[in-house]
Amino acid sequence: MAAFSTAGESVNSYFNIDDILASQEKIPCSFNVDVAAMGYLDQSTTNVDISVGTKLELPFWLARYLYRGTRSIVSLETPKSYREGYRHILKADPNVVDLHRLGPFFYLFGGKLISFQLPDADDIASILLKTFQGRFRRIMDGSQNALHTDLTGQVSMLDEQERQLFAAGQQGLHDFQKWENRESEKLSTSVMIANHRKRKRIGVSTQPS
Amino acid sequence: MDTSEVEFLAEREHVKIIPNFTQDKIFLISGDIGPFSAGLPVSIPLWLAVNLKQRQKCRFLPPDWMDIEILKAKKQEEADSRFFTEMSSPFYMEITQLLLQWGTDDIPKADEIRTLVKDIWDLRIAKLRSSIDVFVKSEASHAKLNYLTLMEINTVRLFLTKALNHMHQLRLMTSGRSQTQQSQNF
Amino acid sequence: MLAEKALDLIRELHRTSSGTLSPYNEDKIRQVLEEMKTLFEQNKDKAHSVAEGQTDQLSSIQLRHAGIQRNKRCLLAYLYNRLEQIRKMRWEFGSVLPPDVKYNMCEQEVQWFNQYNRLLANYMRSIGESGGLDLTQDMKPPKTLYVLVRCLLDHGEFETQDGNIILLKKNSQHYLLRSECEHLIRQGVLEHVVQ
Numbered sequence: 020m021a022a023f024s025t026a027g028e029s030v031n032s033y034f035n036i037d038d039i040l041a042s043q044e045k046i047p048c049s050f051n052v053d054v055a056a057m058g059y060l061d062q063s064t065t066n067v068d069i070s071v072g073t074k075l076e077l078p079f080w081l082a083r084y085l086y087r088g089t090r091s092i093v094s095l096e097t098p099k100s101y102r103e104g105y106r107h108i109l110k111a112d113p114n115v116v117d118l119h120r121l122g123p124f125f126y127l128f129g130g131k132l133i134s135f136q137l138p139d140a141d142d143i144a145s146i147l148l149k150t151f152q153g154r155f156r157r158i159m160d161g162s163q164n165a166l167h168t169d170l171t172g173q174v175s176m177l178d179e180q181e182r183q184l185f186a187a188g189q190q191g192l193h194d195f196q197k198w199e200n201r202e203s204e205k206l207s208t209s210v211m212i213a214n215h216r217k218r219k220r221i222g223v224s225t226q227p228s
Numbered sequence: 229m230d231t232s233e234v235e236f237l238a239e240r241e242h243v244k245i246i247p248n249f250t251q252d253k254i255f256l257i258s259g260d261i262g263p264f265s266a267g268l269p270v271s272i273p274l275w276l277a278v279n280l281k282q283r284q285k286c287r288f289l290p291p292d293w294m295d296i297e298i299l300k301a302k303k304q305e306e307a308d309s310r311f312f313t314e315m316s317s318p319f320y321m322e323i324t325q326l327l328l329q330w331g332t333d334d335i336p337k338a339d340e341i342r343t344l345v346k347d348i349w350d351l352r353i354a355k356l357r358s359s360i361d362v363f364v365k366s367e368a369s370h371a372k373l374n375y376l377t378l379m380e381i382n383t384v385r386l387f388l389t390k391a392l393n394h395m396h397q398l399r400l401m402t403s404g405r406s407q408t409q410q411s412q413n414f
Numbered sequence: 415m416l417a418e419k420a421l422d423l424i425r426e427l428h429r430t431s432s433g434t435l436s437p438y439n440e441d442k443i444r445q446v447l448e449e450m451k452t453l454f455e456q457n458k459d460k461a462h463s464v465a466e467g468q469t470d471q472l473s474s475i476q477l478r479h480a481g482i483q484r485n486k487r488c489l490l491a492y493l494y495n496r497l498e499q500i501r502k503m504r505w506e507f508g509s510v511l512p513p514d515v516k517y518n519m520c521e522q523e524v525q526w527f528n529q530y531n532r533l534l535a536n537y538m539r540s541i542g543e544s545g546g547l548d549l550t551q552d553m554k555p556p557k558t559l560y561v562l563v564r565c566l567l568d569h570g571e572f573e574t575q576d577g578n579i580i581l582l583k584k585n586s587q588h589y590l591l592r593s594e595c596e597h598l599i600r601q602g603v604l605e606h607v608v609q
Binding site (some may be wrong): 126130145148152155159163194199201204 | 398
């Protein structure tokens with residue numbers, strides 16, 4: 020029901036779930052100043068304050084508040100998955116990399132990193148694009164070809180956005196095959212209602228017992 | 229778009245039938261149909277042809293292109309060409325489906341025709357996928373594909389638009405980084 | 415970690431599958447609001463000392479402010495995405511939601527659903543000629559006026575437009591006006607039999 024798509028489905032949206040989850044990914048930070056009374060963010064110490072030089076992994080949403088050009092509260096480092104080492108592997112053969120393990124929101128979080136203007140931002144930007152271009156054919160062919168083969172292996176290595184793309188490809192294929200087998204004219208139970216029934220039948224109740 | 233909607237549009241295409249009844253012209257909003265004279269070929273919309281056939285009121289006459297030799301040549305042409313070739317009907321797939329579903333007895337060598345049309349479809353879809361891949365890799369901002377049919381476009385629509393959106397996001401990062409800023413600022 | 419509870423709410427949305435609505439997490443929402451309040455009070459406090467020249471508090475104020483903003487975003491996204499789900503359910507389940515779904519809604523969500531229901535009903539009544547137009551019908555181009563259906567469960571009596579009363583008994587088959595039974599098919603009471 021694409022006709023009812025909402026702003027919430029765009030990754031740029033304030034309400035977008037994927038974007039909120041992606042902005043929780045962590046970035047290595049080190050503090051340039053003392054921060055009073057926030058020591059509880061650092062679970063390795065019991066200090067009340069955060070002192071200069073403390074290294075912490077902070078989620079993107081926090082880092083971007085504390086990292087503002089000169090006189091920043093923190094300095095940032097590129098997270099491991101986006102550093103030279105991994106960039107090299109991705110360049111060599113993007114298809115062998117398990118992007119989901121590297122960061123379930125590899126592209127989305129990568130895009131956020133770039134906004135920090137770190138020294139290697141250009142390299143990160145180009146590797147994001149090249150990685151997707153390199154993996155695209157396999158995602159497309161995988162989603163379009165194999166209806167009956169086991170795809171879990173391939174899908175498990177895709178990042179969240181790639182998975183959504185894969186699912187879209189499969190949906191297109193399913194729709195066409197249903198039409199080809201003359202099943203599309205048959206009126207059927209709404210998918211949402213069918214899911215609801217199934218959950219009730221197997222006793223997965225969403226109510227607290 | 230749903231496949232049943234594509235089919236609905238295809239059903240406006242005219243096909244020839246031989247009715248076994250006689251009837252004056254029918255006046256409809258979408259145009260006049262008929263008159264029907266028993267035994268004389270007449271061209272009518274596909275939806276009505278199927279409806280009459282279901283009630284055993286007519287016999288289908290296959291379109292000219294629905295012929296083994298012509299389809300074989302078409303298949304060869306499609307295989308030889310780098311680009312998409314022009315199909316005799318922009319709804320070739322839907323017309324084949326419906327005529328063969330309801331009127332196998334009216335269409336000579338129905339099974340062979342079904343296979344040939346499917347072969348052509350497969351060739352074209354493979355070509356479509358290669359084109360999409362080339363397009364994504366080339367970073368071009370637009371591509372022109374002639375002679376694609378609605379049903380062909382429809383099978384990749386959701387996938388392609390999602391993929392291009394994703395590409396667009398990634399390219400904004402490389403070219404104008406300031407433009408992506410807006411989305412990062414929550 | 416800052417704003418960790420708020421993220422739990424988002425993770426909860428992420429896990430929820432189509433066709434369900436998880437229980438409105440009042441408890442967690444209260445905890446998030448409390449954290450926001452604490453952060454806000456602390457900042458208000460420190461803002462006074464900054465105004466008096468103690469600028470060493472600035473960084474921690476910024477940090478806490480980020481926490482407040484993050485919590486706010488998560489809370490609003492939680493509420494918004496639930497409303498979206500409820501709105502979709504109106505189009506799938508119809509104007510009456512299953513009791514277990516309704517049970518998981520908070521009072522304001524129930525109110526919102528009722529108002530949305532009314533708006534939609536009023537709008538559908540106002541369009542089309544004579545008696546409005548049901549927009550939730552004919553989601554696919556109709557092929558025939560009548561369809562053959564089989565009952566998947568005992569549904570009881572059903573009055574057709576022409577005034578006949580038929581008994582929808584499990585496994586019985588009927589030939590009905592498509593417009594009359596489309597909803598029952600979508601709701602899984604009837605199965606469309608294609609010859």
